[in-house]
Amino acid sequence: MSKLESLDNQFYEEVNFGEKTEIEWRDCDVVIIGGGGSGTVAAVRAVECGARKVIVLEKTGRAGGNAWMAVGMFATNAKMQREAGLEDRSDEVFKSSMDFMEWAADPKIVRRYINNSGTLVDWLVAKGMTFKMDNNHPTPMMLMPKRQSPHNGKDPSHGPGFVGSSVVETMVKEFDKLGIELLLKTKANRLLTDDAGNVTGVVATSLEKEIHIKAKAVVIASGGFGANKEMLKEFFPEFFNIDGDVARLCLGHSTGDGITMARAIGAQTGEYNGIQLGGPCHHPWAFSVHNSLIRPESIWINKNGERFVDETVSFRGFYAMGKQPGTIVYGIYDGVTRDYIIEKFKEDPRSKHEIEYMLSLKEDLEQENDGRRVFIADTLEELAAAIGVNAKTLTATVERYNSFCETGYDADFIKNKEFLRPIVKAPFYAVLGQRFYDTTHGGLKINERLEVINTNGNVIRGLYAVGDLASGWITQNYAPGAASLSWCFNSGYMVGEEAAKYAQMKA
Numbered sequence: 001m002s003k004l005e006s007l008d009n010q011f012y013e014e015v016n017f018g019e020k021t022e023i024e025w026r027d028c029d030v031v032i033i034g035g036g037g038s039g040t041v042a043a044v045r046a047v048e049c050g051a052r053k054v055i056v057l058e059k060t061g062r063a064g065g066n067a068w069m070a071v072g073m074f075a076t077n078a079k080m081q082r083e084a085g086l087e088d089r090s091d092e093v094f095k096s097s098m099d100f101m102e103w104a105a106d107p108k109i110v111r112r113y114i115n116n117s118g119t120l121v122d123w124l125v126a127k128g129m130t131f132k133m134d135n136n137h138p139t140p141m142m143l144m145p146k147r148q149s150p151h152n153g154k155d156p157s158h159g160p161g162f163v164g165s166s167v168v169e170t171m172v173k174e175f176d177k178l179g180i181e182l183l184l185k186t187k188a189n190r191l192l193t194d195d196a197g198n199v200t201g202v203v204a205t206s207l208e209k210e211i212h213i214k215a216k217a218v219v220i221a222s223g224g225f226g227a228n229k230e231m232l233k234e235f236f237p238e239f240f241n242i243d244g245d246v247a248r249l250c251l252g253h254s255t256g257d258g259i260t261m262a263r264a265i266g267a268q269t270g271e272y273n274g275i276q277l278g279g280p281c282h283h284p285w286a287f288s289v290h291n292s293l294i295r296p297e298s299i300w301i302n303k304n305g306e307r308f309v310d311e312t313v314s315f316r317g318f319y320a321m322g323k324q325p326g327t328i329v330y331g332i333y334d335g336v337t338r339d340y341i342i343e344k345f346k347e348d349p350r351s352k353h354e355i356e357y358m359l360s361l362k363e364d365l366e367q368e369n370d371g372r373r374v375f376i377a378d379t380l381e382e383l384a385a386a387i388g389v390n391a392k393t394l395t396a397t398v399e400r401y402n403s404f405c406e407t408g409y410d411a412d413f414i415k416n417k418e419f420l421r422p423i424v425k426a427p428f429y430a431v432l433g434q435r436f437y438d439t440t441h442g443g444l445k446i447n448e449r450l451e452v453i454n455t456n457g458n459v460i461r462g463l464y465a466v467g468d469l470a471s472g473w474i475t476q477n478y479a480p481g482a483a484s485l486s487w488c489f490n491s492g493y494m495v496g497e498e499a500a501k502y503a504q505m506k507a
């Protein structure tokens with residue numbers, strides 16, 4: 001996959017470490033591998049719970065990881081929810097999540113995590129964060145009332161300023177106050193163990209030297225493995241051993257380093273894994289063009305020139321797309337619908353903060369009209385030739401669809417008549433859509449105290465795992481309450497307590 005096909009070119013820069021000859025020896029209570037969402041929260045909570053010296057290793061040049069991209073999280077029974085008269089929905093969210101995951105996730109882990117979610121928000125509010133509640137969501141969501149830091153990316157639907165990056169920024173400010181050391185451009189390479197197999201530290205590499213850190217507890221918070229093709233094939237052969245490209249939304253740091261390191265000392269992997277799959281997306285190009293593709297007013301055609309789905313499925317078309325030739329789609333609409341889409345977008349209160357990006361749809365389409373991403377033509381025949389589809393088939397597909405628009409009844413896929421818009425007036429557009437995935441979920445088996453389990457089913461003393469690479473909190477059925485940003489911060493919070501307790505016991 002080229003750099004263009006990921007968000008890397010906006011938010012990620014690879015660091016080249018090379019071989020080192022100098023070695024530095026360090027000592028601490030808790031070392032945390034990864035300064036992303038879960039790692040930054042874990043560090044602060046560990047110090048608050050009595051860990052004396054905490055070091056965070058971050059292999060990139062900034063803290064944040066994929067949490068930097070994430071928008072919102074769920075919480076129940078937070079003080080601000082109670083004050084707003086909202087009842088405690090912890091039991092209901094737990095039950096519905098477990099039912100949805102067919103009880104294949106670990107109920108002890110899920111229960112502890114959901115019960116902690118309100119406490120986490122109270123804690124963040126006490127540190128100065130502000131949240132807006134969205135109770136119309138299947139689970140009570142916590143969102144930022146407005147971005148806490150300016151967005152500087154090309155796609156305003158995620159990225160700096162939402163909950164993910166704001167929590168990280170809040171945590172990093174706490175680092176200074178609490179004396180937490182954040183070693184940027186420092187990559188953890190392997191775990192140290194004693195004769196009994198207990199974990200005693202980490203070996204890392206900075207730009208200058210190798211660092212051997214002796215620690216009472218080690219927390220692996222290094223994120224998922226979405227940028228590791230071999231691991232993707234191993235954990236998800238059904239999706240990644242097949243033809244066709246899948247766009248990666250997670251950043252290039254997601255190479256599953258924590259899984260590799262823990263496996264090398266006998267950790268168990270593979271149970272309850274999931275991956276966030278979707279499609280279509282037009283990525284990482286203009287936000288407006290992407291939205292025009294997933295708006296239900298467009299139609300999606302495959303390389304045979306045929307519709308295959310009710311387009312209101314929005315970005316939940318991964319599996320249907322996987323069955324189409326080349327696994328891609330083209331979103332087709334005309335100039336009238338192009339303007340109509342902008343008007344509909346304005347009406348949607350959820351997208352208020354993004355509307356300014358949508359207003360440039362016409363210009364963005366013209367800019368991307370390069371024979372690869374977007375195609376613009378005066379006739380449907382020309383459009384068909386441009387995208388390499390049989391002109392007769394495409395014209396027949398559009399004529400049939402237009403007849404549905406006239407009668408208000410989609411006889412093929414029963415698309416809601418509200419979205420039936422005929423394709424009649426030039427210019428005609430075709431927007432390329434690919435399948436995508438964002439983060440991977442799971443890998444290392446843990447218990448409800450976030451301790452890593454070995455292949456014999458025993459705890460590896462001194463080793464904890466949190467965030468995307470921990471298993472047990474989720475399955476391939478991505479449950480509403482299992483929202484990964486919530487898990488990442490809650491598991492970070494809980495592991496801070498656990499690791500500090502363990503370090504004090506070892507002192």
Ligand SMILES: Cc1cc2nc3c(=O)[nH]c(=O)nc-3n(C[C@H](O)[C@H](O)[C@H](O)COP(=O)(O)OP(=O)(O)OC[C@H]3O[C@@H](n4cnc5c(N)ncnc54)[C@H](O)[C@@H]3O)c2cc1C
Pocket residue numbers: 033034035036037038039057058059060062063064065066067068069070071072073158164186187188189221222223224249250251253254255257258438439466467468469483484485486488
């Ligand atoms: C585009 C996008 C949008 C998303 N939106 C949402 C959302 O709205 N809601 C939601 O619930 N979830 C969302 N997610 C998922 C969410 O961002 C992740 O679940 C969450 O960030 C996981 O946290 P983490 O701490 O496990 O990993 P990360 O936040 O990815 O952090 C891992 C950190 O570890 C570092 N690291 C890795 N290996 C090493 C090593 N060897 N040594 C040192 N450091 C290392 C990495 O550089 C990184 O900084 C989104 C993800 C993406 C990609």
